Amino acid sequence: MLKNILNFQWQRWQTLLLVCAIAVGIGSCRAIVPSSSAQTTNQLVSAILSDPKTFNAALSNESPNIFGYVGEGLITEDGKGEIQPALAESWVVSPDKKSITFTLKQNLKWSDGAPLTIDDVAFTFNEVFFNEEIPTDTRDVLKIGKDRKLPVIKKIDANRIEFTTPEPFAPFLRTLGISILPAHKLRPTVVQKDNKGKPLFLSTWGINTKPADLVSNGMFMLDSYTPGERLVFKKNPYYWRKDAQGKQQPYIDRAVWQIVESTDTALVQFRSGGLDSYGVSPDFFSLLKKEEQKGGYKIYNGGPATGTTFMSFNLNEGEREGKPLVDPIKSRWFNNIKFRQAIAYGINRQRMINNIYRGLGAPQDSPISVPSPYYLSREQGLPFYDYSPQKAKALFTEAGFKYNEQNKLIDDRDNPVRFTLITNSGNKIREALGTQIKQDLALIGIEVDFTPVAFSLLIDRIDNSLEWDSLLIGFTGGAEPNDGANFWSVDGGSHIFNLKPAKGKTQLTDRRVADWEKKIDDLYIQAAQELNEEKRRQLYGESQKVTQDNLPCIYLVNALSLSAIKNRVKGIDYSPINGPFWNLPSLTISAE
The missing domain is CATH 3.40.190.10 (Periplasmic binding protein-like II)
Known part of the structure; x- marks a missing residue:
């Protein structure tokens, strides 16, 4: 689930830090070899x-x-985010924008010396990524329109292959950097x-x-x-x-x-x-x-870096085998929009910038990367939540919460507001952010149990057990917002704040999807269908406003x-x- 999902450009020459970008990535590590x-x-x-x-x-x-090191797709991106040929020598887009025909480079080979052919390309898509028996999140990125149909892929001859979409799909070419797989090795296992x-x-x-x-x-x-x-x-x-x-x-x-x-x-x-x-x-x-x-x-x-760092609450109201994923008391809080907005006002992001980022950053208000041409700024109407304990307390009151004699926040049934916040251990910036969130929220009467956990345990809770209160995490980003469609699709494999279990895993009962979730999903579909760039920007702008109004994610700091x-x-x-x-x-x- 947590793949660079939120970049989805598999052929970049560095490891992407996605899905799920939880690890620090290429920029950090111990040398086992002598320093010389x-x-x-x-x-x-x-x-x-x-x-x-x-x-x-x-x-x-x-x-x-x-x-990114051992795989290659039909296309790749250069340092400016421009599409460049990789395994494909060239491509032609049809006049109706629904088909792309690729011509493969000549004399391509796998590392074992076997020929890399059009058959490998067809195998990769038709038999692996489009195969419902194989649980791959990549399939979500390739689904098109409201009907979520997959492209039709047809071999034309020994050198050419055609990809046809059911409707115009603006980011389609960029999705085809997926690593091509060796049919001669993997077809028997499929x-x-x-x-x-x-x-x-x-x-x-x-x-x-x-x-x-x-x-x-x-x-x-x-x-x-x-x-x-x-x-x-x-x-x-x-x-x-x-x-x-x-x-x-x-x-x-x-x-x-x-x-x-x-x-x-x-x-x-x-x-x-x-x-x-x-x-x-x-x-x-x-x-x-x-x-x-x-x-x-x-x-x-x-x-400004691509990607985001954010805090999110588990909004999943589903049950697995009769047991709620989230304590029903906490779930009532988390699914209250005013509660989430109050939390956003209660986090002092400028203090994070000053103390943790040493001034090398700015508030992040959007799920779309700041360098993206689709990013909506505050000046363009993006809602934001600068630090204001007074606004936080007022929103809590409007939502039915109150303060007891010890100035601790309690709900309308006198339950003290206390929850657990997890992140991946070893990432010092995230650990510092979590510590400050705990301190900030204590000032408005909330007790946060901040618990950094091993990366593998974090992934297991997000992806498998689905049992967590809140988390602090980061996703990579890029120029194309549709790279993050898997996060915003209500049935997407990376829709972590209200995740539907993957096929083959124990499913949920009573999972609910909010109207605003559906709205964001629809806006991403519409934006992907729209070939006019100005209209695409408007659609993504609206999606950012809906996201910030409803705060499934509380975005924190955009670092350099x-x-x-x-x-x-x-x-x-x-x-x-x-x-x-x-x-x-x-x-x-x-x-x-």
């Missing part, structure tokens, strides 16, 4: 906060994941069933798979994986990309992802020379800036996009949309 190794070999050493969950691209629903009648595909290419058994079409292949320590990628000898002189790319022989438990450890390793990159958090910006020249690195500032990269990495063309490594095939490592 990054300086003496032709490799790029980066970092992640947790182990990957699968090596199967169709089943991946969170980051970190390996598919056809064959296990003893429960499920496709063997569902248990194929898990993290226990030997790297030698994985087949790649990206610039790298997975060479080794040591759980809790590192992943090592080696260059794919059959990768298609070559430079103007005909030399195969990437120029870097190996990429290493170290796995660590915290951003603090990552900072130590970056400063000692064990990492080539570090996602600069605001609390360490001043320190790293002072050491920039001596440390042999440069801090790149891309301006900051990365420190060692000077030995040559060719960095920093992108606020796609980060420092979007042009990884062109990067080189110097001997200095």
